[in-house]
Amino acid sequence: MTVRAIESALVISGSPRCGRSQAAAKAKCAELAARGILAHTFFLSERQVIACRGCNHCTRSGACVLLDQNDDWAGLEDLLGASDALFLYAPVYFAGPPAQLKALFDRFQVFWARRYCLADPKEISKVTQKKPAELHILHGNDQHDQHGFDPLIGICRSALNIAGFKIEAVIDENMGKSIPPISAPDTPAQERS
Numbered sequence: 492m493t494v495r496a497i498e499s500a501l502v503i504s505g506s507p508r509c510g511r512s513q514a515a516a517k518a519k520c521a522e523l524a525a526r527g528i529l530a531h532t533f534f535l536s537e538r539q540v541i542a543c544r545g546c547n548h549c550t551r552s553g554a555c556v557l558l559d560q561n562d563d564w565a566g567l568e569d570l571l572g573a574s575d576a577l578f579l580y581a582p583v584y585f586a587g588p589p590a591q592l593k594a595l596f597d598r599f600q601v602f603w604a605r606r607y608c609l610a611d612p613k614e615i616s617k618v619t620q621k622k623p624a625e626l627h628i629l630h631g632n633d634q635h636d637q638h639g640f641d642p643l644i645g646i647c648r649s650a651l652n653i654a655g656f657k658i659e660a661v662i663d664e665n666m667g668k669s670i671p672p673i674s675a676p677d678t679p680a681q682e683r684s
């Protein structure tokens with residue numbers, strides 16, 4: 492990722508525990524700070540995001556009905572908007588994300604509703620002005636699970652896309668190497684309707 496033009500970044504750890512994802516996320520924060528980039532953090536070991544109920548309230552109002560539950564969603568929405576880039580550290584749970592990270596992603600449905608149901612100009616502008624993101628994947632021993640993590644990559648791409656971010660790099664933290672990028676839809680016509 493080109494970090495020159497970035498003044499602030501959001502670093503998310505998607506693990507429910509204070510483990511390898513969070514340690515790697517903290518190391519990224521230190522690296523960003525050394526570059527003079529303001530790093531905001533959102534570590535799911537310390538936060539609670541209640542899962543979407545699919546009530547469709549957001550498709551009519553543009554707001555989530557769960558806001559009155561006082562979980563950590565509102566603060567995260569502010570950070571997503573304020574940050575120039577995003578670094579996501581995600582563990583593999585049965586080829587996909589942990590339930591806590593999926594719950595966070597499902598709350599992005601409010602962005603989808605504002606864009607496609609309410610034609611909110613701010614959300615529509617995110618289609619052409621995507622901010623850069625990196626996905627860092629942490630997994631267990633390959634000998635114990637042969638199913639990989641393609642579903643995790645697809646889920647992260649889909650969710651971050653609707654939040655206005657484009658994954659520019661996927662890094663396998665176990666192997667210490669980048670995974671070749673998968674082409675992602677860039678135009679509204681190619682996106683989920």
Ligand SMILES: Cc1cc2nc3c(=O)[nH]c(=O)nc-3n(C[C@H](O)[C@H](O)[C@H](O)COP(=O)(O)O)c2cc1C
Nearest residue numbers: 506510511512513582583584585586629630631636
């Ligand atoms: C419920 C659960 C499911 C997991 N499923 C997989 C898997 O399918 N493939 C894999 O390689 N590792 C799997 N793991 C191992 C984790 O991906 C691995 O321990 C990872 O480092 C956890 O990240 P953390 O330390 O940030 O919590 C699983 C772990 C748990 C707790």
